[in-house]
Amino acid sequence: MRSELPPADTLRDRALRYLPRLREGERFSHATALALLGCPIRVPKGQPVDVSSPARIGRVSCAGVTGHRHSTPARHHLCLSPDYDFDIPVSDPLHAVREAALALPFPELVVALDFLRFRDPRRYDPYLYVSPGDLARSVTEVTGRGAVRFRAAVALAREGAESRMETLMRLAGARAGMPELRLQAELHDAEGRWIGRFDAVDDKTRSAFEYDGEQHHTSRRQRRRDPRKHQAARDAGWRLMVFYQENLLDDPVGAGRRMLSFSGRPGQPVRPSLARLLDERSGDGTESAVPFTGFGVQHDPLR
Known part of the structure; x- marks a missing residue:
């Protein structure tokens, strides 16, 4: 682990602060996993870090953390970060979107999926990419709470949006038909x-x-x-x-x-159910889950 870390100003930074406390088999999940993957989503200010634990050791219960459980074995992704010399365990990217499907406003799910679909040679993690085949398989596999929202987000995800705001511009057009x-x-x-x-x-x-x-x-x-x-x-x-x-x-x-x-x-025509999803908003009480890099690609801090 490197000695210098950025201040804990975002969900991603808070997760990096917590990383040394992860136990064997644990991983970051839900919106926290998306933040560590670099997805430029917005979350409630001060949102706790999501940590998922295998059932055998019980879920985490401490201040600043929301504990979850996952089955063993469960899909995971080893995230590469310039802040650490070793891999960071997070939920599989598409599984993380499914985990966050009920907690995040619907447009944030599409923002995350657009980011995961975009091929960016400047990313630190060269393995981070979700293919059309990955999306198709995920739609057939998803069940339970949040499945409808996840499938609707997948249907709207596209490859080519280079920033959060480009995704929101496209969704504004979709809302109008x-x-x-x-x-x-x-x-x-x-x-x-x-x-x-x-x-x-x-x-x-x-x-x-x-x-x-x-x-x-x-x-x-x-x-x-x-x-x-x-x-x-x-x-x-x-x-x-x-x-x-x-x-x-x-x-x-x-x-x-x-x-x-x-x-x-x-x-x-826009289905009323889809219109309601697209009308969901991230309000003023939210913050970017990732630091603004000034890079211009996806890490856009705007709500």
Whole structure:
């Protein structure tokens, strides 16, 4: 174990503080496992650390920890972290989403799944990836409480969202009945020249949607590049709508309706049960479960 650890400001940090106390066979579970895996979810402020123990040794009961039990053997994942020289035992990534299905607001489940589906060469843990086949198997295996929520989240998960806010932008469109969008779309002009990559596009109406995050303002290079990219897309016949933090957090339903109106598409029917799930929110009494890295990929601290 390395001597220097970050302050215990997030659920992930609190879990790292508790790590030396794990007993043989125990692992981090539920939202805590997702935090250690790097999922940019939001949790209640000061949320206790989730620790799951095998039945033979009994569950943990102490301040700052919520104890759980798991069967033996049970699926687990050895998480790699730059803060430690050895692996950290956590629930299998998809099992952790299932464990958290009742505790987290529904959009957080989709945020976690999008993160797990995204291939990012900059991740410290190169083994962390959930394939479409993994998702398909998990849907057939899940039972019990939270199964309906988990299956609905899997149905909405997509590969290509590079940040929490990109996932929330896509879910805002889904809530309004927006047809499926192509994510991380590479656009070219009529001569085949590359214009750039856009967060989400509707090819049929040549509508492009972008989330303008903090890195767009703090990175001088990106601040200069974005206007050129956007103008080139317009010159090539694409229409562009840019969303900011307040658009997606303060009025996600309105943001989705704006996407639909902007594209000119008729809205697809949204089942009332799915609409209720998508309307769930992480309120002001929440915090990011992971530290903000300033990296721009998925670790977005916004609610």
